[in-house]
Amino acid sequence: MPAEPIDPTGVTWTRVDERYITVKYITGILGWVITLAVIATPIVLDAIGVFSGIPLWIKILVPGVVLIWAAVDLWLIPRRIRAIGYHERADDLLIRRGILFQRVVAVPYGRLQYVDIEAGPLMRRYGLCTVQLKTAAAATDAVIPGASREEGARLREELSVRGQARLAGL
Amino acid sequence: MEDHAAGNQPGTQAGNQAAEGRATGAHAPDQAAGEPKGTSERWFDASWTKVHPLSPIVRGGLAVIAIPGIFLSYNWQSWMDAWEAFRSGEIQRNLESNPTPFLFGAGGVLLVIAVIFSSFVLSWWFTRYKITSEHVMVKSGIFVRQHRQARIDRVQAVDLRQPLLARLTGLAELKFEVAEGDGTAATLAFLKKSQAEELRSEIMDRASGRDAPLTAAEGLGATHGDAGPGPAGPGEAYAGHTDPGHAYAGHTDPGQAYAGYAYAGQADPARSHDSSSAQHPHAGGPTPESHHIARQDRLIAKVPTGRLIGSVLSGWGTVFVLVILITAMVSIGIGLAVGSDADSVSIWAVLTGVGLPAVIPMGIAAVTIYYQQFSSGFGFTSTATSSGLRVRYGLLETTNQTIPPGRVQALQIQQPVLWRPFKWFRIVVTVAGYGIGEKRSVLLPVGRLEDVMATAAEMFPDLQVENPEEVFTAGLTGTGTELGYTEVPRRARFFDPIVRRRRGFRTTPTALMFRDGRASRQLTMVPHERIQSLSLTQGPLQRRRSIADIFIHSPAGPFAAKLKNQDLDAVKDLFEYESDHAAQARRYSDRNQWMRPEELREFERKAAEALAAPEAAAAGEFPVRAAPTGLPHPHAAVHPADLPTHQEQDPRDR
Numbered sequence: 176m177p178a179e180p181i182d183p184t185g186v187t188w189t190r191v192d193e194r195y196i197t198v199k200y201i202t203g204i205l206g207w208v209i210t211l212a213v214i215a216t217p218i219v220l221d222a223i224g225v226f227s228g229i230p231l232w233i234k235i236l237v238p239g240v241v242l243i244w245a246a247v248d249l250w251l252i253p254r255r256i257r258a259i260g261y262h263e264r265a266d267d268l269l270i271r272r273g274i275l276f277q278r279v280v281a282v283p284y285g286r287l288q289y290v291d292i293e294a295g296p297l298m299r300r301y302g303l304c305t306v307q308l309k310t311a312a313a314a315t316d317a318v319i320p321g322a323s324r325e326e327g328a329r330l331r332e333e334l335s336v337r338g339q340a341r342l343a344g345l
Numbered sequence: 346m347e348d349h350a351a352g353n354q355p356g357t358q359a360g361n362q363a364a365e366g367r368a369t370g371a372h373a374p375d376q377a378a379g380e381p382k383g384t385s386e387r388w389f390d391a392s393w394t395k396v397h398p399l400s401p402i403v404r405g406g407l408a409v410i411a412i413p414g415i416f417l418s419y420n421w422q423s424w425m426d427a428w429e430a431f432r433s434g435e436i437q438r439n440l441e442s443n444p445t446p447f448l449f450g451a452g453g454v455l456l457v458i459a460v461i462f463s464s465f466v467l468s469w470w471f472t473r474y475k476i477t478s479e480h481v482m483v484k485s486g487i488f489v490r491q492h493r494q495a496r497i498d499r500v501q502a503v504d505l506r507q508p509l510l511a512r513l514t515g516l517a518e519l520k521f522e523v524a525e526g527d528g529t530a531a532t533l534a535f536l537k538k539s540q541a542e543e544l545r546s547e548i549m550d551r552a553s554g555r556d557a558p559l560t561a562a563e564g565l566g567a568t569h570g571d572a573g574p575g576p577a578g579p580g581e582a583y584a585g586h587t588d589p590g591h592a593y594a595g596h597t598d599p600g601q602a603y604a605g606y607a608y609a610g611q612a613d614p615a616r617s618h619d620s621s622s623a624q625h626p627h628a629g630g631p632t633p634e635s636h637h638i639a640r641q642d643r644l645i646a647k648v649p650t651g652r653l654i655g656s657v658l659s660g661w662g663t664v665f666v667l668v669i670l671i672t673a674m675v676s677i678g679i680g681l682a683v684g685s686d687a688d689s690v691s692i693w694a695v696l697t698g699v700g701l702p703a704v705i706p707m708g709i710a711a712v713t714i715y716y717q718q719f720s721s722g723f724g725f726t727s728t729a730t731s732s733g734l735r736v737r738y739g740l741l742e743t744t745n746q747t748i749p750p751g752r753v754q755a756l757q758i759q760q761p762v763l764w765r766p767f768k769w770f771r772i773v774v775t776v777a778g779y780g781i782g783e784k785r786s787v788l789l790p791v792g793r794l795e796d797v798m799a800t801a802a803e804m805f806p807d808l809q810v811e812n813p814e815e816v817f818t819a820g821l822t823g824t825g826t827e828l829g830y831t832e833v834p835r836r837a838r839f840f841d842p843i844v845r846r847r848r849g850f851r852t853t854p855t856a857l858m859f860r861d862g863r864a865s866r867q868l869t870m871v872p873h874e875r876i877q878s879l880s881l882t883q884g885p886l887q888r889r890r891s892i893a894d895i896f897i898h899s900p901a902g903p904f905a906a907k908l909k910n911q912d913l914d915a916v917k918d919l920f921e922y923e924s925d926h927a928a929q930a931r932r933y934s935d936r937n938q939w940m941r942p943e944e945l946r947e948f949e950r951k952a953a954e955a956l957a958a959p960e961a962a963a964a965g966e967f968p969v970r971a972a973p974t975g976l977p978h979p980h981a982a983v984h985p986a987d988l989p990t991h992q993e994q995d996p997r998d999r
Contacts, residue, residue: 180913181883181893183921267878267924277888280880281924311777312877312898314905 181277186269188260194301195321199252201297207245214241261319268308268334270317282317284337286310292327306330393473393484400472400535401465403510474533481521481548483531495523495531500552501752501778502733503545504785505745507538512743517541521548522778549732549747645734645803646789646796648725652769656791657718659763666711722790729803736788746785750804752776755871755899755906756788758797758821762865770797770821774804775902786903794818806872809854816853820860820868823847830860833910837890840910850895850908852922857897859908869906871897873926881920883913895919 182188214237221229254274262269267283291307298304304327308317322330402409417424430436440447464487472485482494504520511517516535523531536544720740728735733749754775764770772789779785789800798817810816812828819828824846826832831849833841841848844863851858857876859869876897883893891913897906911919 179883180888180891181881181917183917264924273882276882276884278880278882279920280878281920282878283876283924286877310877310898311900313901314896314898315878316880317878 179271179277181279182271183269183279186262186264188262188271190257191259191261191319191321192303192323192326194323195303196253196256198297198301198303198321199256200249203249203252207241207249211238211241211245214238256321259320263333268317270308270319280315280317282308282310282315284334287334287338290331290334290338292331294324294327303327308334393475396469396472396474396533397516397535397537398469399514399516401468403508403514403516403535405465409510474531476544476548478551481531481533483533493531495521497548497551499523500548502746502748502776503549504747505538505541505545507739507743507745509741511535512741517745519545522776545747546732549749553732553749642735643729645727645729645799646725646792647727648722648790648792650723652791653719653722653725655767656764656769656771657715657722659761659767660718661761662711662714662718663763664761666707669707717784718790721784721787725790727789727800734788734800734804738790744785748774748776748788748804753804753872754875755869755897755902755904756801756805757870757904757906758801758868760821760862760866764791765865768793770794772797772800773903775899775904777900779902781901781903794821797821801870805870806855808856816851816858817868820851820858820870821866823860830858831911831915834890834892834912837887837892837910840887840890840892848908848910850911850919852919857906857919857923859897859906861908867904869904871899871906873923875899876923879920879923881916893917897923 178184178186217229218234218238221227221234251274258274258277259272260270266285267281269279269281271277271279288309288311291309292304293307294304298321302324303321304324306319306322306327308315308319310317319330397403427436467487468485471487471490472483474481474483476482476497479497480494481497481500482492484490484492501522504522506518506520507516508518515538517538518532518534519536519541520533521531533541533544535541720742721738723738723740724743725736725738727737730747733747733752736744736746736748738744754777756772756774759771759773760769761771769791770789770793771787771791773786774788776786788804789796792800798814801817807813808816816828819830823830824832826849828851830851833845833848835845838845844861847863847866848861850860855872857871857873859867859871861867861869877900878898880896880898881893882896887893887910892910893913893916894907894909895911895916896908899906
């Protein structure tokens, strides 16, 4: 992926694991199926005659919009995940995300309070985990989703060591 | 005490005594807060101190008075009847003829009183605190037991609070804010006021590392007492301080000298150099006056009641009320104009029917807000003390906060729109542990420019520019690109048509300054080394104009340091600069106990290294990556104060 204008110069991003795309497809499809089912319920009830009165245009427009939205969302998943990147520098870790609304965060190692590693059942099945960096500021919001488990463990060790070396109070 | 308890699970008395004896020894700090109940060890031993016996009543606060009051007044008619019956002798006659119901009644009342009283006594008995060399520990609770402890070297600030009842009884509550976790770490409620003050200064001294971290109870003071030669002179400077303070006087000499150093933001540099050379113990006894300078309390700012009332009346509450009133007037006007044929009765009906029910609660809310602002700013006095800025305020309930300068994460100076004609400002700070609550974060509720400058000078590192006052004033009120501030580029004026020339930032060797707001103004200042992390964001429209937002992350506080729509290259440079420089500055200043001699010595050593190697000190400057290559840096002109003339200055050397 070419460097975006917002990216710091001379940074080559480490991308997250490609398997994360599959995970995101699964959760995304599940989520949209549930959403569609919820939206379809009144329409189906209307069709079988439990109640009536939903105008036809609503019956077409609402599911149509949701379907298009779902398609775009699912279509964007790979690009969105390939837009996630991180890079370890001498004093801080950079994390970027976003295609349209982009964000780059720099977390100095000395400011790390702890590193959180999290993996749900699906993520575990694909050997992935989510690495979360916590500082004293809640706004930091530094998350690397979908790192492979080995990479997650390595990151945690690495960050802990670097954090220790530059350990600080507030 | 868990470590001791764990150590002597089988033992009983002897074990506990051993525990007391060991209290000074290596103390495992990271025990879990909750102690398992039901094990054989005792919940506390004699080394734990009880709080003041009146505490439960004071903590109960108004409820203790109000509930019986409500109970009595609610059925006052029957009480009056009873009184009448008593006067006429009816009760006595009934008592003689049939005493049983009276006995039951009296027994019931006595029982209720006994239960309430014993619950007070029990809650008092089970609330104990203990101060060790490293922790403040508080245990409380009868059935559900709670053990809270706060690491003294992580104490961010100490509040001494006096609710109304405590004021009447001469008691006070101590609150310790700690960086870890949310909310107050430990509360000691209640102690005698003098005792609380003593304890506060002791804890603050320990938190700053000025005293040797030891407790009075251990009796180890003697061993340190003979370490230093001249205890008499400095001892006097410890007025109102505890005995160990005297005993350690010799030992604390370097710390004393450093008090001069760290608070010498406005003092002449010669003194601070004196003190830094005096850091080596036995380098020479400090002169008495240096102690007095270090210890002397200086008044920083006071808020006269008149100005406070004015500021409350012209604050945001009034803006809000005005907006509501104008909206109401306009809508009524429109209503009158449109419905002119309707008879006036219905208009009045609408006004009284809709207007009043809406206006009354709003009026109550407005009065409440006004009162809160007034009471929390009443009698506001801030004093510079050796352990930080001491802030005192309160109408009925007084609060006495102590905030060490090193614990200020970020500082914001605000000017609501209606304050502009009076040239008033407010200062709020982010201190880890205070959270987003506005009240305790206020460092100055309302003040003139000189008050603001005095407070900021006390609580914030020196800006280290040639013309700090001009830079500061420009940050408060200025616009445009003078004095090194940036602005939203012209190409992005569509995004910020009004605040464009005001919304900008500037760096100094010590701090990052964000200014914002056109009608009501803000200036946010963050010391480089306090930045937790930072982020850049850019939306699709911003990308087209090559601008971006920058966000400085601080612990939870009353404001967020965010600046929108800045020139992309400028913020990218800032991003790089902060990444580099903040790391350097942190290395110099990362110390929990900001006055410990060894930490300062370490800092001095690093500072000397940095001086020896100018390229290392380049971290103190704005991005110089353009300079070595000889390319004209696009923003070099924007940051004149960061030109290499400052290179030999260390970020923390003031």
